[in-house]
Amino acid sequence: MLTINQIQVNKEDLLRKLQIKNFKKIELVEEILTLDKQRREIQQKTDQLQSEMNLLSKEIGSLFQSGKKEEANLAKEKTANLKEEVKKWGSVHSEIEEKLTTLLVQIPNLPHKSVPAGHSAEDNEITETVSELPELSETSVPHWDLGKKYDIIDFELGTKITGAGFPVYKGKGAKLQRALINFFLDENEKAGYKEILPPLLVNEDSGFGTGQLPDKEGQMYHVQIDNLYLIPTAEVPVTNIYRDVLLSEDDFPIKNTAYTPCFRREAGSYGKDVRGLNRVHQFDKVEIVQIQNPSTSYQALEEMVAHVKSIIEKLELPFRILKLCGGDLSFTSALTYDFEVFAAAQKRWLEVSSVSNFESYQAVRLKLRYKDKASGKNQYAHTLNGSSLALPRIVAALLENNQTEEGIKIPEVLWPYTGFKVIN
């Protein structure tokens, strides 16, 4: 979330940026500022009342100790009224603070100055794309047919065991998953990321820290009996490693990578867009997460983009990179690059990675700070993350684009991981 200070410091600029983000409830800004003013006034009052109370208590204490019981009891009577006041204003104060937080978490992150205006995916800026799209022969089929043909992905079986959107990978299909995961992790490690194997269930605090809660509650699977959530992405547990942490400037940069299954309810989505592996409830993903000094976070973002690009290139997949417009940017992100690969049989672009700088938006929720050497003050760190990569759509594109009469050709870079060069 934003800090009060970020909201106060330049209201015009704030409103302009919120507009780029297509944020409608701008009246919240005024509410927050008014409420904050009240909070301060009331805090002054409660602080003063408590100060008086403390002084009185001290006096009573020393009166008792010097044996002046009469006077002490007299002084006690004076405290009743004050005590009442302290209690009353104290509860008003905490009510206001609570209200303030519920309003603050409704304000999205502010977009970076380079974010293009726009309302939907149509308005995203293509920063890089292939010169020509691959064309397949007329006999080519989409990946769900290929999955069936070679008996490597079984959607019906998943439906039987669990429900729609839980594919079962079999044989070379399963092994391809394992190969991709290891390949991605190795690439990330080479780029300086430390491998983490985190829990797949997280508590409420963690969900709040990275911004999934309270708003996107319906997107996560909730284990009610223990009040835990299945992670929608490794971003949640890996970033929450740094919740309530005070870093030293020397700790930067922090670069972690993690493979996890991801669970998403994807409530409300249906249709041919979600067919096959295009959108599923459980999928595998390797994530990269960075905790950065604010002064270098955008440089880090560019590095992450270059890194993800290099991996896709090694897989020899046609891709494009989009800089998301204000309207398509997620609630918590300041700047996001999406990677899409072209699935040639479906003739569709599929999103396989989303690389974002959240600036201090998550850090404020996480209470993730570092001690700034120059000023000696504690500052909020910047958090970034990206997929490198999400498996299902990569698999979809690999299967579709590489299909031949002899079978599906595996990119050379994966051979050491798969142990086979073709699926037939």
Place this chain on the structure above:
RNA sequence: GGAGAGGUGGGAGAGUGGCUUAAUCCACCAGUUUGCUAAACUGACGUACUCGUUUAGGGUACCGGGGGUUCGAAUCCCCCCCUCUCCGCCA
């Protein structure tokens, strides 16, 4: 799941109702000494909010979390969470 013990500042650890504005030690930081390092000595050393034009300096809260008793709570009471030990169950 059952029984017991415990949770105090970056770490160790004292503190069972008011000289606690949390002792002491270690670590970190600055300085003195030193040919350099080490050692020794001296000093500073938490977080958040708030008042103050910036500063200087005040105030309030914080001893796992939440509530309560009391003029006053790290300390007493209740609920919850977590850790450790033993038992049970278990890959």
